[in-house]
Amino acid sequence: MMPPVPAIEIRDLVKTYDGSVxxxxxxxxxxxxxxxxxxxxxxxxxxxxxxxLAGILPPTSGRxxxxxxxxxxxxxxxxxxxxxxxxxxxxxxxxxVADHLKVVARIYGVEDGxxxxxxxxxxxxLADREHSFPAELSRGMKQKLMIAAALLHRPAALVLDEPLxxxxxxxxxxxxRTLLEQAAAGTAVLVSSHLLGLxxxxxxxxxxxxxxxxxxxxxxxxxxxxxxDLSADADLEEIFLRATEGPGMEVPRGG
Amino acid sequence: MNGALFELAWxxxxxxxxxxxxxxxxxxxFIASLFGAAYSLFFIVRQLRSWQSFRHLGSxxxxxxxxxxxxxxxxLALFATLVWAFASAKPALRLSEAxxxxxxxAPLPRRKIxxxxxxxxxxxxxxxxxxxxxxxxxGPPGQRLSRLFATWALFTLFDLHLKGVNLWKARLAExxxxxxxxxxxxxxxxxxxxxxxxLWSLWRxxxxxxxxxxxxxxxxxxxxxxxxxxxxGKLLSPFAWIGRPLLGDLAGGWLVLYLLLLLYAxxxxxxxxxxxxxxxxxxxxxxxxxxGRRRGGGGGRPAALRSRHREPFALPPRGRPELAIFWKNxxxxxxxxxxxxxxxxxxxxxxxxxxxxxxxTPRAMVGALSGIGLTVLVLLPAFCGLFLRNDLRTDLxxxxxxxxxxxxxWRLVAAELLAPATMALALLASxxxxxxxxxxxxxxxxxxxGAAALRAFPGSRVAGPFALLTCGYGSLxxxxxxxxxxxxxxxxxxxxxxxxxxxxxxxxxxxxAAATGQRLLVFLAHLLGLAxxxxxxxxxxxxxxxxxxxxxxxxTVLEGPLLALLVILPVLAEVALLxxxxxxxxxxxxxxxxxxxxxx
Numbered sequence: 001m002m003p004p005v006p007a008i009e010i011r012d013l014v015k016t017y018d019g020s021v022x023x024x025x026x027x028x029x030x031x032x033x034x035x036x037x038x039x040x041x042x043x044x045x046x047x048x049x050x051x052x053l054a055g056i057l058p059p060t061s062g063r064x065x066x067x068x069x070x071x072x073x074x075x076x077x078x079x080x081x082x083x084x085x086x087x088x089x090x091x092x093x094x095x096x097v098a099d100h101l102k103v104v105a106r107i108y109g110v111e112d113g114x115x116x117x118x119x120x121x122x123x124x125x126l127a128d129r130e131h132s133f134p135a136e137l138s139r140g141m142k143q144k145l146m147i148a149a150a151l152l153h154r155p156a157a158l159v160l161d162e163p164l165x166x167x168x169x170x171x172x173x174x175x176x177r178t179l180l181e182q183a184a185a186g187t188a189v190l191v192s193s194h195l196l197g198l199x200x201x202x203x204x205x206x207x208x209x210x211x212x213x214x215x216x217x218x219x220x221x222x223x224x225x226x227x228x229d230l231s232a233d234a235d236l237e238e239i240f241l242r243a244t245e246g247p248g249m250e251v252p253r254g255g
Numbered sequence: 256m257n258g259a260l261f262e263l264a265w266x267x268x269x270x271x272x273x274x275x276x277x278x279x280x281x282x283x284x285f286i287a288s289l290f291g292a293a294y295s296l297f298f299i300v301r302q303l304r305s306w307q308s309f310r311h312l313g314s315x316x317x318x319x320x321x322x323x324x325x326x327x328x329x330x331l332a333l334f335a336t337l338v339w340a341f342a343s344a345k346p347a348l349r350l351s352e353a354x355x356x357x358x359x360x361a362p363l364p365r366r367k368i369x370x371x372x373x374x375x376x377x378x379x380x381x382x383x384x385x386x387x388x389x390x391x392x393x394g395p396p397g398q399r400l401s402r403l404f405a406t407w408a409l410f411t412l413f414d415l416h417l418k419g420v421n422l423w424k425a426r427l428a429e430x431x432x433x434x435x436x437x438x439x440x441x442x443x444x445x446x447x448x449x450x451x452x453x454l455w456s457l458w459r460x461x462x463x464x465x466x467x468x469x470x471x472x473x474x475x476x477x478x479x480x481x482x483x484x485x486x487x488g489k490l491l492s493p494f495a496w497i498g499r500p501l502l503g504d505l506a507g508g509w510l511v512l513y514l515l516l517l518l519y520a521x522x523x524x525x526x527x528x529x530x531x532x533x534x535x536x537x538x539x540x541x542x543x544x545x546x547g548r549r550r551g552g553g554g555g556r557p558a559a560l561r562s563r564h565r566e567p568f569a570l571p572p573r574g575r576p577e578l579a580i581f582w583k584n585x586x587x588x589x590x591x592x593x594x595x596x597x598x599x600x601x602x603x604x605x606x607x608x609x610x611x612x613x614x615x616t617p618r619a620m621v622g623a624l625s626g627i628g629l630t631v632l633v634l635l636p637a638f639c640g641l642f643l644r645n646d647l648r649t650d651l652x653x654x655x656x657x658x659x660x661x662x663x664x665w666r667l668v669a670a671e672l673l674a675p676a677t678m679a680l681a682l683l684a685s686x687x688x689x690x691x692x693x694x695x696x697x698x699x700x701x702x703x704x705g706a707a708a709l710r711a712f713p714g715s716r717v718a719g720p721f722a723l724l725t726c727g728y729g730s731l732x733x734x735x736x737x738x739x740x741x742x743x744x745x746x747x748x749x750x751x752x753x754x755x756x757x758x759x760x761x762x763x764x765x766x767x768a769a770a771t772g773q774r775l776l777v778f779l780a781h782l783l784g785l786a787x788x789x790x791x792x793x794x795x796x797x798x799x800x801x802x803x804x805x806x807x808x809x810x811t812v813l814e815g816p817l818l819a820l821l822v823i824l825p826v827l828a829e830v831a832l833l834x835x836x837x838x839x840x841x842x843x844x845x846x847x848x849x850x851x852x853x854x855x
Contacts, residue, residue: 017847018280048847056658058845075842080661090656094587096563102570106579107660113572131563 005068007032007081007157007188008053013062015048015212022048024212025062030188030205032156035179037203038192039236041244045212046192047087050161053190054084067156080108083150087162089142091134097121098130100149108153120148123178125171139166147175151182158182160191164198176202200236208243215243260363260371263354268378278755287753291776320502322479327498328491332453334413335494336446338420344428346421346532347539348372355537366526372536373415373525380410398503405500408514412497415521425530449490456486565590576662577670584674587645593677600684607692608699616700622711624693629713631686632728636679636735637785640742641778643675647747647837651754654846665838668751672743672834679739687732694720694728718812730815734822738789741826744833745784749777751840791825 008030015023023045030036040046051057053064055071055078064071069078091100098117105113121127124144134142143166150158158179164172179202183189193199199206200220207217216223216239223239224230230242279285350358350372358368384407388399427435464478482488488495497517500510567585570578585593611620650657650671660667697709698720709715714723756777796818803810 018277051655054655054659056655057847058843076661076663078661079659082659084655084659086655088655090653092583092587092653092656094590095583099566099583099586102572103579103583105572106570106574106582107576107662109573109576111573133563 004031006030006065007034007067008036008159008190009063009065010049010053011063013049013052013064014060015045015052015057016060021212023052023059026209026212026214028190028207028214028217030157030190032186032188033183034205035183035189035191035203037199037206038190038209039194039196039199039206039240040209040215043211044209044244046209047161048212049209050084050159050190050192051086053159054082055079056084080153081156083153083155083158085143085146085150085158085160085163087165089134089139089146091142091145093134096131096133097126097137097145100145101152104149104152110153113152116152117148120151124148124174140168140171143167144171147178151178154185155187158187158189160189162193163191164193164195172198196236196240206236208240210244260358260367263358264371264375283752284755287756287776287780290780294776294779318476322476322483323502324495324498324504325479325483325488325491327501328493328495331494331497332449332491335416336450338417339442339446342417342420342424344421344424345535345538346418346425346530347535348418348532349376350536350540352537352540355533355540359533369526369528369532373418373522376414377411380414381407384410401500401503401505404511405514408518409497409501411518412514412521415518415525419521419524419528421535422525422528422530422532425532425535426528427530429529429531453487453490456490457482460485460487562590565592567591567593576660577666577673580662580667580670581673581677584645584650584671585677587649588674588678596681600681600688603685604688604692604695607689608695611692611696612700616696616708618707618711621693621697621708624689624696625712628686628689628691628693629728632683632690632731632735635682635686636738637742637782639675639679639682639739640744640746641781643678643743644746645674645678646671646743648750651750651846658846663838664841665835668747668837668841669834671747672740672830675743676736676740679743680736683732683735683739687728690728691724694724714812722812726815727812730819733816734819737823737826737830738785740830741788741833742781742785744830744837745781745788748833748837748840749780749784751837751844753777754844754846788826788829789822791829792822795821795825 006029008028010029011027013023013026014021026045026049028036028038038046038049048057052059053066053071055075064078066078067081069081071078092103095103098121101117101120102113104110105117110116118127121130124147126141126144126148129137129141134145137145143163147160147163150160160179164175167175176198179189179191191199191203205217205219206223208215208223216226218226220236220239223243224232224234227234227239227242230238234242279288348369354371358371384403387406388403427439430438460482461478464474464481496510496513499505500514505511567582567590570582589596607624611617611624614620647668657667662670694712697712697715700708709720712720712723714727718727799814799818799821800810802808
């Protein structure tokens with residue numbers, strides 16, 4: 001029997017900007033139903049990695065596949081299975097909330113777009129805002145709309161870059177629940193965040209990156225085991241600081 | 256301005272230059288910049304030369320030269336009064352949001368921040384003075400320098416005076432009402448006294464000089480000379496002295512000293528002001544950003560004013576994704592249903608036809624309507640790409656949303672062309688509507704109004720109105736639409752080739768000499784591209800005309816559809832090629848430096 005195809009697969013990704021290396025041979029994968037946290041200090045290459053994964057930036061080298069479809073060879077098919085939520089909400093100024101969902105449903109060919117759109121708007125408490133323009137929404141509402149639009153086509157891979165920025169505590173809780181529900185429904189979720197508590201709470205696996213390279217990855221238990229000088233109940237914050245600032249930490253080439 | 260602020264200004268300026276230079280590392284920007292620089296140089300040299308040769312023609316006659324500074328003085332006095340009367344009480348200094356958030360909480364005296372805002376404005380003021388100096392032409396180096404100095408001084412004076420008045424008015428709003436009323440009253444009294452005295456003395460001079468004789472040009476000149484010699488001249492002197500250096504008269508350097516003293520007094524007035532500017536500056540920075548966003552988004556109007564419950568057409572939930580992009584882009588221009596827009600377009604010729612018939616089909620009206628319509632049909636297509644921008648040019652800002660969409664690059668580019676093409680069709684159809692109304696009116700009222708109206712209809716000497724409207728102008732409409740599509744496709748391809756240049760910035764339209772040069776270059780490249788695209792149709796039509804001439808076959812309007820086809824088919828093939836090229840470029844576009852991380 002063939003092993004299941006990972007929903008997200010990044011192999012030896014390299015991205016350079018004018019000679020400076022932003023991502024340096026990074027590999028990671030996320031299986032269906034799994035939530036993977038991507039953490040790292042500022043400038044570690046998280047956003048660049050996610051943008052490459054979303055097809056926004058072309059990688060300098062390496063391979064990216066979504067649900068088994070190579071992003072370079074079959075870009076349209078790969079993107080059909082992907083949803084990306086950038087760190088800053090990017091909305092069309094002249095479209096209302098409902099318009100955004102209508103356009104996205106059509107672009108992704110969502111059969112039950114209207115019903116699903118209504119359901120998502122209600123889930124994200126935007127039902128009474130469906131005729132509002134982005135200029136009339138708070139940052140948190142825009143972020144919720146981005147996430148609703150991302151979930152509309154039931155993606156196999158959901159990629160979120162700092163998804164909780166600008167959300168109120170209630171919305172953060174609902175967002176966590178949504179991500180867990182998505183994973184339970186079989187979606188692979190890759191989430192980048194500086195909120196290490198959140199990552200620890202919802203992510204099955206964590207990938208720590210620094211200077212474009214993978215420093216550590218695995219479940220919290222696996223990472224703790226890889227760092228024997230840490231206490232057995234060390235949380236992700238301790239692990240993160242140890243991995244990115246601690247002495248003698250080797251940064252393996254290509255992870 | 257203290258050292259830290261000078262450092263900030265210098266580093267900002269240097270950073271801007273470095274960012275632009277870095278862009279030149281890419282060969283396409285480098286080559287395009289070379290062309291732009293060459294053209295700008297050519298333009299400046301040509302301008303200088305042409306003015307050099309026409310210097311004698313362009314120089315003012317002595318009688319006018321004698322009076323001109325007083326005219327400038329009067330205009331300046333009027334300007335100053337209007338500024339005091341209507342300038343806002345919000346001193347919205349030109350500070351960016353970053354400058355406001357960094358500088359206002361910093362331990363810097365208010366005077367230094369105001370000085371920074373004033374000096375920062377000097378970049379634009381000096382650039383503006385240089386442009387005016389170049390446009391005003393050549394002359395001896397001394398004269399050129401004095402004109403440049405005078406222009407700079409005048410612009411700086413405008414800037415400082417406006418800032419000063421804004422700050423003064425802002426202060427009035429902060430002090431107790433009785434004190435504010437006293438100050439405002441004093442200013443009103445001074446201004447009223449000045450104008451009352453000036454107008455009264457002018458009236459007296461005019462009455463004395465007129466002496467009952469007829470008022471001709473010489474008499475008017477005499478009145479002006481008498482006014483200058485009398486009280487009006489004395490009152491206007493401080494203003495006229497500002498105008499004299501503009502005409503190359505520095506009065507042995509005394510006027511330079513006068514202008515410098517005036518500038519220094521204004522500078523100190525602004526720096527010593529006590530009105531609050533912080534809130535207004537922040538408001539202005541926000542407003543600027545919002546305006547830019549709206550312009551970039553193609554909206555232009557506040558969202559609240561839009562008819563949010565309308566849509567161009569009902570977007571079916573299933574089908575080709577291109578339609579969704581078309582629908583989205585149509586929304587950028589207006590949310591009015593397409594059917595309504597079509598009805599307005601159809602009603603236009605009907606209304607005009609009715610009006611023309613009601614007025615008895617005047618020849619001038621038929622001529623004007625058909626002339627305007629013809630101009631629209633002939634001239635507009637080539638420029639549609641320059642002003643219809645609800646396509647990739649605005650969408651590229653939302654690259655992070657668009658790029659992950661599961662749609663092939665060429666299909667996305669093709670979809671992006673549809674909305675501006677539809678708007679181009681509407682514009683051309685309105686032009687055709689005017690011609691149609693004129694043609695039908697002339698035909699219907701032929702017997703009543705005679706053939707006069709028909710003679711005003713362009714082309715009526717070679718064919719009947721029916722043949723002209725269908726084969727002639729109908730063909731022009733179809734060919735024009737193809738050319739408009741080519742014009743739009745060229746602009747979209749250019750956007751993908753040089754995204755940093757084509758207004759994808761969140762701040763909207765960019766300013767400055769470089770941006771102006773880039774726009775000029777893009778305009779030229781657009782015309783060149785269009786000319787290149789029309790070579791094949793021109794050759795095909797030329798071959799037909801040559802063959803007809805060779806075999807003695809007269810050209811008739813009935814050939815219109817054939818000639819239009821010779822334009823449409825190659826142009827559509829070129830558009831398809833541009834779409835494919837654009838799609839390939841979209842698929843490979845690395846927007847990291849040019850779009851995603853761009854500051855301006």
